[in-house]
Amino acid sequence: MDRSAPQITSFHPPRRVLMGPGPSDVPARVLQAMALPTVGHLDPAFSGMMEELKTLLRWAFQTKNELTFPVSAPGSVGMETCFVNLVEPGDTVIVCVNGVFGGRQAENVRRCGGTPVIVEDEWGAPVDPDKVRKAFQAHPQARILAFVHAETSTGALSDAATLAQIAREHDALTIMDCVTSLGGVPVLLDEWGIDAAYSGSQKCLSSTPGLSPVSFGERAVAKLKARKHPVQSWFQDLNLVLGYWSGAGKRTYHHTAPVNPLYGLHESLVMLAEEGLEASWARHRAMHEMLRDSLATMGIEFVVRPDARLPQLNAVRIPAGVDDAAVRAALLSDYGLEIGAGLGALAGKVWRIGVMGYGARVENIRLCTAALRDVLGRQG
Amino acid sequence: MDRSAPQITSFHPPRRVLMGPGPSDVPARVLQAMALPTVGHLDPAFSGMMEELKTLLRWAFQTKNELTFPVSAPGSVGMETCFVNLVEPGDTVIVCVNGVFGGRQAENVRRCGGTPVIVEDEWGAPVDPDKVRKAFQAHPQARILAFVHAETSTGALSDAATLAQIAREHDALTIMDCVTSLGGVPVLLDEWGIDAAYSGSQKCLSSTPGLSPVSFGERAVAKLKARKHPVQSWFQDLNLVLGYWSGAGKRTYHHTAPVNPLYGLHESLVMLAEEGLEASWARHRAMHEMLRDSLATMGIEFVVRPDARLPQLNAVRIPAGVDDAAVRAALLSDYGLEIGAGLGALAGKVWRIGVMGYGARVENIRLCTAALRDVLGRQG
Structure with a gap:
């Protein structure tokens, strides 16, 4: 050739x-951070930056969840990370669909071998909590509720606090898509009792696209530890990822983190912290x-x-x-x-x-x- | 809180x-490209850049494969993309293990529901073609051979041409890890008859980490199209990704590409093209x-x-x-x-x-x- x-x-x-x-528009500060010299992903200086990133993300998500970090890939991988770790073959998952991204959640459930029970609302309407209550009554075996907080395809904001409350009443975990909400409207993981959440770097955080901040609470980690089937994705298996994102000094090699985009995300979160x-x-x-x-x-x-x-x-x-x-x-x-x-x-x-x-x-x-x-x- | x-x-x-x-060391040109203004991932200017990227990658891989593009995630996701698309539950896959990354390939096969047949060589030795021949004789049902061209954990280079030839003789597809080889030593996909290959942006291409160039030949695409089980990953399903990376004007939304890191990869490939x-x-x-x-x-x-x-x-x-x-x-x-x-x-x-x-x-x-x-x- x-x-x-x-x-x-x-x-x-x-x-x-x-x-x-x-x-969204990326400010010059974030673009300049992207161009800072690359260091090794196991460099002590980089580990220190990762710890700061986790602290900043916990604050942005308003959570104390230890397991809070940016997935080294776009928001759709953050979504998939939540589903492949928490859904096992045979699980029934109530999925609220009021736009494109709820539909994608249902597709994720199917590909994990789970059965999605779809709660449908008109595109442009928020998720109707009454329909979710009815779905739990009709499917008492459901142990997970998934919904999109801010539907990027329609511009509708759903009542996350109420939805998470309904899930708790039925002893179900909540997976929340907050790709478009984080930083733009209140996202209060701990106050609302959200068990797993994923977001994106390129919306209200104004960093460049390609990273997906995620957070998992104790109940989610317990479900993960109790799995009977191995997680179907090697890259997204939180059992493995955990060692990579754990505290400085204890880090074990998993993959090579996208060093420069993480500089950018760090800078965008520092800007958010400066503003409040x-x-x-x-x-x-x-x-x-x-x-x-x-x-x-x-x-x-x-x-x-x-x-x-x-x-x-x-x-x-x-x-x-x-x-x-x-x-x-x-x-x-x-x-x-x-x-x-x-x-x-x-x-x-x-x-x-x-x-x-x-x-x-x-x-x-x-x-x-x-x-x-x-x-x-x-x-x- | x-x-x-x-x-x-x-x-x-x-x-x-x-x-x-x-x-590896990232040159100033690539770092500066990372800081160029972000454009939309469906912008016509961006689509034009993506077409150039595909052309540059085809040249770097020495292939005419239409389906050649950078996966929006690190090399381990490029690896997983090859396995989840080509391995179906029940498939037997011969995997050559002479270091960490061969072992990871075997793990990928397991998580796809396949059965890996391990051909083991000492860490630091190249893959022994005779052992691969014997493995095909002992497991004539195997239809895929996977190996690592350049084992990053040991520094050993294996004879890809011979290994791919053995696979062809047994009517099997070849999946090749060329994360560390691409750009540093000859990688000749078409000449060797490699069906699927994945690489990384952060080795001999000297771009920042986080992207994984992949290439799939006609036989791989035929295997994908003939699948009986859906691909277990939504993000990595090539049936969906294809529409996103297809020619300008025909692109359909799949995920949001990491715009700035792709600028960096483009620039690193332009530098490689300038050098030859x-x-x-x-x-x-x-x-x-x-x-x-x-x-x-x-x-x-x-x-x-x-x-x-x-x-x-x-x-x-x-x-x-x-x-x-x-x-x-x-x-x-x-x-x-x-x-x-x-x-x-x-x-x-x-x-x-x-x-x-x-x-x-x-x-x-x-x-x-x-x-x-x-x-x-x-x-x-």
Whole structure:
């Protein structure tokens, strides 16, 4: 075969303003952290950084869970890590589906040999706790409840505290997807009694995509230790991963951690710590309200009812007669602005405007409003 | 729970010279690429970059395989991706074990419900083709052969061409680990007839850790399409991943790719293309010889016999009476130099000196030699 190299040169990305469903705008501090010199993944300096990362993540998740760390892969692997460790063949799992990511949870249950009992809600609606109660009554053998806190495909926020409470009443563990919620709205693992949670680096934390913070409580670890079947994934087996992420000095080789992206995640969490959790939640809320009011003047409507709206992910209906793809292409080419398309059942019907992390600031809201007004005006 | 943030500030890594088993030294060009502005993972500019990445990887692997792309996770996930897609429950797989990573392959086979037939060789020896022939004769039902081309735990290079040939004669697919070989010694997928291969970004490619280039040939794709059982991993199911990595314009959402690390991998492959594959192989060989000659003057011996030595991973015996951990700690503290400890059966008995990618240059060899001479002198 030809050994001569392809004529490909360095990549120079365009500068974008990212207001889609993630990745969100990454601040310069985080980008610069990505470029710091790589050290070995077993270097004592790196182990110290990992300990800090775990402390920062526990705080962000509002948990004391010892087993809190970033999975070395995207959010969908964080999801899979929760399911392959906690679901055994034959287990019945109640899964709430009100968008794409609940559906993916159900698919994970199936691939673990479990049986998902689907609690369905309309796309755009939050999970209905009454349906979950009924599902537990109809399937008393269920020992796990899985749901998505913040549905990235629809912009709906579900009542995690109530859902976790129902699970406890039925002696079931709770697995919560908080990929899009962490940092943008309250995520209170211990207060709510969540047993396992996974998130992503590229939403309200404003780090680059590719890492998935997870946290497991004592009840989850007990279920893991009591497994009869080995975990089907070697990489995701928490029994093995535990030794790698355990305290400095005791670390044993498992895989090679993504050193530089972890620098970036560390820096993004330091920025969140500087701002404070409550201040970050308030900022997301304020920027959402500013965007909502601007969109209202253009007659653009939200998919989700007001009390269940995620401030950080605004799903809005595409006005009648407007060409979805043409508008998004014009925003990208004329303003360097990315907003998100609809997914699954909402494809072609909605746009998803992200106001996440570093992207949740006044200049982004102004740009988005002005750009949409201009581009929609041309369509009219 | 207390909402007040932990008092943790930005992380400032020390500057190291990385001559362990990986990550290897990352050049400034690649680090700078990591810090380029993040774009959306479905942005047309990003899709164009992904196409270039696939072209560059095909060239690096010396293959025409359409299905060649970087898995969005470390090398161990690349490994798992090969096994979960190609091994079905009940399959017999011949696995060559001559170090840690062959053992991990066998573990992967078990977790897929397959039965591994272990062909064992001494740690430090290459895989013995005669044993593989005998294993196929004893287990004619075996339809897959798995082996590690370059054993990172021992520094042994196996004869991939011969092993793949034996597999073909028995109508079996070949899965090859080339995590440490790609870019450092010839890896010729098509010439050798390898059906599935996985590598890592952080060895001879000198990118940051966290990505795993993989390639699948037609026979592997046919086995995948003919599966009776669904792939046990959602994230790694190639049937789904295919749509995400398919040509620009046809891409469908699967997960969110690690945008910035992919910039880094792209840049590292552009650098490899500028140098040329054969020049890179020759440079690794020359730097290995320089190191070997220096170590010989200190009476330090290699684990692997000369004709099976990996130039990029030099496993050498720790001289009698020398304190392993103390020497490595002194190299790190006094010279900022990282060399690798022994793994598994070789722990405490060997050092692993990496001469990989950007780390394979004269100043690194000189530093390593001088530092070792100084630190060992103090021990004597």
